[in-house]
Amino acid sequence: MTHLTQSATWQTLKAMSADLPHMRELFAENPQRFDQLSIKDCGLLLDFSKNRLTEAVLQELLKLAREAGLEQKIAAMFAGEAINTTEQRAVLHTALRAPADADIRVDGVNVVPEVQQTLAQMEAFVEALYSGQWRGYTGKKITDLVSIGIGGSFLGPKIISEALRPYWNGKLQCHFVANVDGTAISEKLKKLDPETTLFLMSSKSFGTQETLTNTLSAKEWFLAKGGSQQDIGKHFAAITSNVAKATAFGIDEDNIFPMWDWVGGRYSLWSAIGLPIAALIGMDNFKALLAGARAMDVHFASRPLEQNMPVIMGLLSVWYNNFFNAQSHVVLTYDHYLRGLPAYFQQLDMESNGKSVTLDGNAVDYSTGPVIWGGEGTNGQHAYHQLLHQGTALIPADFILPLQSHNPIGEHHAQLASNCFGQTQALMQGRTFDEALAELADSSFTEAEKQLIAKHKVMEGNKPSNTLLMDKLTPITLGALIALYEHRTLVQGAIWDINSFDQWGVELGKKLGNEVLSRIGAELDSKDLDSSSNALINLFRQGKI
Numbered sequence: 338m339t340h341l342t343q344s345a346t347w348q349t350l351k352a353m354s355a356d357l358p359h360m361r362e363l364f365a366e367n368p369q370r371f372d373q374l375s376i377k378d379c380g381l382l383l384d385f386s387k388n389r390l391t392e393a394v395l396q397e398l399l400k401l402a403r404e405a406g407l408e409q410k411i412a413a414m415f416a417g418e419a420i421n422t423t424e425q426r427a428v429l430h431t432a433l434r435a436p437a438d439a440d441i442r443v444d445g446v447n448v449v450p451e452v453q454q455t456l457a458q459m460e461a462f463v464e465a466l467y468s469g470q471w472r473g474y475t476g477k478k479i480t481d482l483v484s485i486g487i488g489g490s491f492l493g494p495k496i497i498s499e500a501l502r503p504y505w506n507g508k509l510q511c512h513f514v515a516n517v518d519g520t521a522i523s524e525k526l527k528k529l530d531p532e533t534t535l536f537l538m539s540s541k542s543f544g545t546q547e548t549l550t551n552t553l554s555a556k557e558w559f560l561a562k563g564g565s566q567q568d569i570g571k572h573f574a575a576i577t578s579n580v581a582k583a584t585a586f587g588i589d590e591d592n593i594f595p596m597w598d599w600v601g602g603r604y605s606l607w608s609a610i611g612l613p614i615a616a617l618i619g620m621d622n623f624k625a626l627l628a629g630a631r632a633m634d635v636h637f638a639s640r641p642l643e644q645n646m647p648v649i650m651g652l653l654s655v656w657y658n659n660f661f662n663a664q665s666h667v668v669l670t671y672d673h674y675l676r677g678l679p680a681y682f683q684q685l686d687m688e689s690n691g692k693s694v695t696l697d698g699n700a701v702d703y704s705t706g707p708v709i710w711g712g713e714g715t716n717g718q719h720a721y722h723q724l725l726h727q728g729t730a731l732i733p734a735d736f737i738l739p740l741q742s743h744n745p746i747g748e749h750h751a752q753l754a755s756n757c758f759g760q761t762q763a764l765m766q767g768r769t770f771d772e773a774l775a776e777l778a779d780s781s782f783t784e785a786e787k788q789l790i791a792k793h794k795v796m797e798g799n800k801p802s803n804t805l806l807m808d809k810l811t812p813i814t815l816g817a818l819i820a821l822y823e824h825r826t827l828v829q830g831a832i833w834d835i836n837s838f839d840q841w842g843v844e845l846g847k848k849l850g851n852e853v854l855s856r857i858g859a860e861l862d863s864k865d866l867d868s869s870s871n872a873l874i875n876l877f878r879q880g881k882i
């Protein structure tokens with residue numbers, strides 16, 4: 338057994354999990370439950386009252402957090418300690434949104450001036466594009482940006498851009514290409530004009546196969562459509578920490594925005610990786626996004642654990658994952674602009690906490706990192722919510738809803754909100770057999786039929802959910818929301834004693850993909866591989882099954 342599962346606190350929580358009243362009872366016996374179990378700060382309100390939580394459980398979870406050294410781990414992250422131990426790196430996405438006069442040191446050097454300088458470089462770039470000072474090779478203004486990147490160098494910019502659509506200023510169009518499937522880039526290029534298109538190559542390492550291949554194809558397209566080698570500087574820029582590789586690739590040094598090894602890919606949208614967002618919404622709004630995240634950083638670093646939103650959300654995730662065997666967690670956004678957020682949180686959480694050894698290399702004997710999934714409400718209500726209500730798996734849910742709509746037409750928003758609240762209520766209270774039977778009282782079914790149908794209509798309830806509200810979806814509230822989930826990820830990782838900041842599993846995928854490619858290209862015999870891989874490679878070479 339590990340220290341964690343051996344601990345008295347863990348054992349107490351285990352005993353408590355088996356002996357809890359139904360949430361219906363918890364609400365019935367305490368009219369103050371919402372007031373006591375909700376937190377408001379940073380433009381967000383977290384209602385966590387619809388959880389399998391008593392005061393005693395909450396205190397025990399907080400004890401677990403203290404025993405895991407959570408407070409010290411939070412402080413270590415903000416201080417720039419190398420908490421990504423396997424790569425010996427600091428984890429400082431928080432420095433990307435720190436005030437200009439902050440002093441945050443990595444290896445004795447304050448990184449904040451570099452961050453501010455990069456923001457200024459981004460601002461100048463965006464302004465030059467807007468004003469037409471930056472022009473394409475035939476003298477035309479740039480109208481379209483194509484962001485090429487994958488993973489953290491793609492999902493954040495794409496999903497946050499989508500979420501902030503009401504703030505687009507219409508000065509530029511942005512397109513995103515990630516997948517190495519040639520269809521992805523071909524479909525984009527069909528609609529673009531090389532004279533007015535600028536490619537932004539986003540790759541921290543400048544070594545990711547998909548991004549290099551897509552950028553190469555973009556370059557070939559540009560040259561084939563009339564651009565020349567000397568014009569590349571007007572149409573290609575990069576965001577990378579590998580300046581040497583970028584210049585060797587043909588990108589002008591002046592067109593390179595820096596990235597740092599102390600920013601993880603999935604935490605990088607606040608850096609120049611966020612340039613597409615800045616280009617769409619303008620620098621002031623981009624800075625508001627940073628300010629929202631900064632507010633959540635201050636909250637996370639300074640609020641006591643029991644009033645700390647990321648801490649509470651992280652502990653609840655541990656509670657269900659480890660003590661109720663909840664293998665997945667659903668994020669339900671009741672806002673069309675936020676429809677991509679579940680995928681973003683999925684990458685953030687699953688790439689971070691998909692681990693099975695502790696920091697000192699021992700195998701964990703508890704579950705880490707549930708599957709994160711979800712979608713937009715109300716659509717999911719007519720699909721997978723059935724499993725949430727009546728399936729056998731326990732799936733804790735986060736409901737996210739802005740109280741005001743950017744498109745307040747008719748009764749739409751009231752209906753959307755009612756559905757959101759109605760779902761959390763149904764999940765919590767369920768429906769008893771007697772209630773189901775009573776609902777069938779006036780039907781024409783026989784008594785035996787009523788008894789049978791009522792059994793099918795029973796919903797156990799007691800299904801946990803958090804509700805996150807904001808007045809309106811703005812760059813500030815969105816920044817706070819994203820940072821909330823970033824920090825929630827750290828909280829879980831701290832309890833589980835794992836490194837949330839490396840990703841060796843996906844690195845292996847990258848490496849093996851490249852190896853197979855070299856075998857395909859070199860027509861090598863692959864009999865040394867397993868029979869399946871060998872057969873698949875041969876079939877690909879043949880081009881038919």
Ligand SMILES: O=P(O)(O)OC[C@H]1O[C@](O)(CO)[C@@H](O)[C@@H]1O
Nearest residue numbers: 488489490540541542545602843
């Ligand atoms: O920005 P890069 O170096 O191209 O990496 C892209 C992505 O690849 C990963 O390293 C692994 O898939 C992610 O963590 C990262 O965001």
